Amino acid sequence: MRIYADNAATTKMSRAAIDTMLSCMEGNYGNPSSLYVLGQQAKESLERAREEVAAAINAQAAEIYFTSGGSEADNQAIRSAAGLGKKQGKMHIISTAFEHHAVLHTLKKLEDEGFEITLLDVHEDGLVRAAELEAAIREDTCLVTVMFANNEIGTVQPVREIGAICRAHGVLFHTDAVQAVGHLPIDVQADNIDLLSASAHKFHGPKGTGFLYARKGIRLLNLIEGGAQERGKRAGTENVAAALAMAVALREAVADMAENDRHMSAMRDRLIEGLKVIPHSALNGDPKKRLPGNVNFCFEGIEGESLLLMLDDRGICASSGSACTSGSLDPSHVLLAIGRVHDVAHGSLRLTIGEGITEKEIDYIIDNVREVVEYLRSISPVWRDLVSGKSQFIL
């Protein structure tokens, strides 16, 4: 048995997306900038993909720029808004402490370049408070960037309210919607979104492709100079096959969204119920205002890495907030942002289930996590100290 429960890291491509990509690579291989029919065919396919992607978020095709993924879209959106702000002498940006690193590291660079960054508190429940955001807006604020849904703890932010506040104050609003596109309803008009980042591989499309939505009238800054592709804003021969596959995957995700949401939320809640009985454990993030597929727990007295590797042995692909595996010993900045202390944050487990998950698979995950947590605690010196009273339980 293998259960893939790491859909926040990436998703398996859908059959239709693979078929679309293959057939495009085989027959529709022209360069969209070429004038002969084969090139113009590719150009038409690309523009069809743009229209479909735009329709999925209620934007216009001319507001969609294809990118290499979510990270590039985040960089370009934030750099563009900062550039516009600087021209007007506005060099203050508001964000949150638990953004994706594509956002946080870009903001750090801007800080080095003279911008002032305010990071909003996301509280214990992992939610931004709209009133606190409004209070943080200043005369010189040029951008608010708040993610739609968090990639680690799944919490869904009050985006529409945030957008309305930004609109009322004349401040640009960018949202990293990589975890939300294809999973939650998004309407850039109703939600008052000026800039939005998305990535195909988070909704069963191909890796290395994504898009940036920029409301009409917002002048983008180039990250890549060269040819006139993407209306001069992103040079380089377009990845037509990937753009088409992304459009197909997004169309499917939007068509099945309500049904997927219902099923996955029920499975998520079953998983949460099954894991929260583990002593000295805690769910991370608001239990309801979260992505339909996201479950994230801290278990005191163990290391998330060990848990993750033992679950892998039992056929379960999961993820841990602490990042020893990626070469650093720092616990997740997201878990620290919601107030988890280092020791507790180290014992975290993220399970992000897919659309096709069954009740039987959920129960298999529950049984195995319970067993592995118990085993790891039985050999943990940290746990021994907690049980003997030598150190204090936090959870």
Ligand SMILES: *Cc1c(COP(=O)(O)O)cnc(C)c1O
């Ligand atoms: C995955 C992810 C990204 C990065 O997207 P890539 O396409 O992998 O560059 C950015 N933000 C969030 C919230 C993500 O989950």
